Amino acid sequence: MTIQPRDASEDAALPPVAAAPAPVPVEGQRCGLVAIVGKPNVGKSTLLNALVGQKISITSRKAQTTRHRITGIRTQGAAQYVFVDTPGFQTIHGTALNKSLNKTVVGAVSDVDLVLFVVEAGSFTPADAKVLALLKPGIPVLLVANKLDNVHRRGDIAPWLQSMQERHAFTEFVPMSAKQPKDIERLLGICEKYLPEQPWWHAEDELTDRSEKFLASEMVREKLFRLTGDELPYTSTVVIDKFEEEAGRTSKRMLRIAATIVVEREGHKAMVIGDKGEKLKRIGTETRVELEKLLDAKVFIELWVKVRSGWADDEARVRSFGYE
Incomplete structure (x- = not known):
């Protein structure tokens, strides 16, 4: 089993970089791939960030916020978990973009050691069923019943879990909230049992195999x-x-970033820019603050907005924007 290599065209990787020396094998180590799948907006990216212990996958209330296969790495004790967050499987819009995102989901579950099937606790919709299929x-599958804190009648959970067992031979049920640290630790303990005994694939302090350039684009989008x-x-x-790092600095790193926000209509462009440019300025400011914390660097960022009508249904343009 292999990990997808980091794209050499990307300029810089989140320290420590993927090119760090290979970890020295130690007897008793466990390591494996864990896919996080589910329909849009069930909390997959929030769960990934909690499992890794740092924000590497963007979140928002908008469906399809995650658009790429995001790898998060957590090393704890003798175990190294390589989590793969996926886009929410889209069943409504058949655009070239959504076909690309769905292809990413299918590919992510094809060669893993464990699947976390994430649903909202107490709920199962036709969209959930599409992903389950x-x-x-x-491949062992854990039913992660997320957002348990939103269930007011806890007595309803037991019969719901029974009905879920009839839908699929889940290995275990994990009712939880991704916002509760004790639930995250419990889930990590359960996942560890399914990791193969083999040497770690990554250095102990690596968090992701995605580059800083990629993380910057994701942060702007969030x-x-x-x-x-x-x-x-x-x-x-x-x-x-x-995406350039200023050379010759002996103190804190300095990154200069220029990014283009692509929308489909002139009206959308005006919406993003806002009155007297205030909305675009705020997007840039909040992105800069978040990136400076994440990358431990001084960040200068410029944002532009361009209209590319119909890009999401143009396969060539979808690929040119970095989607598979």
């Missing part, structure tokens, strides 16, 4: 979605035009 036999809410269609995306 993707899971292949022979702030874009959070600050525009439901007004802006999910088809907006972000392209990094420049």
Whole structure:
């Protein structure tokens, strides 16, 4: 089994970089791939960030916030968990973008050691069923019943779990809230049992195999979605035009980033820019603050907005924007 290699075209990796020396094998180590799957907006990215212990996957209330296979790494004790967050499987819109995202989901569950099937506790919809149907036999699947804190009648959970067992041969049930540290530790303990005994694939302090350039584009997109809410269609995306580290500095790193927000209509462009440019300025400011914490660097960021009508249904353009 292999990990997807980091794209050599990306400029810099989240320290420590993927090119760090290979870990020295130690007897008793466990390591494996754990896919996190589910329909949009069930809390997969929040769960990944909690499992890793640091934010590496963006979140918002907008469906399809996650668009790429995001790898998060957690090393604890003798175990190294390599978590793979996936886009929510989309069953409504058949655009080229959504077909690409769904392809990412299918690929992520094809060669893993464990699957975390995430649903909202007490709920099971046709969209959940579509994702469940993707899971292949022979791979253990944990039913992660997330957002348990939103269930007011806890007595309803037991019969619901019984009904879920009739839908699929889940290995274990894990009712929980991704916002509760004790639930995260419990889930990690359960996952560890399913990791093969083998040497770690990554250095002990690695958190992700995604580059800083990729994380920057994701952070802009998160702030874009959070600050525009439901007004802006999910088809907006972000392209990094420049990602440069200033050479010769002996103190704190300095990064200069230029990014383009791509929308489909002139009206969307005006929405992103806002009155006198205030909305775009706020997106940039919040992105900068978050990136400076994440990358431990001084960040200068410039944002532009361009209209590319129909890009989400153009396969060539979807690929040109970095989607598989």
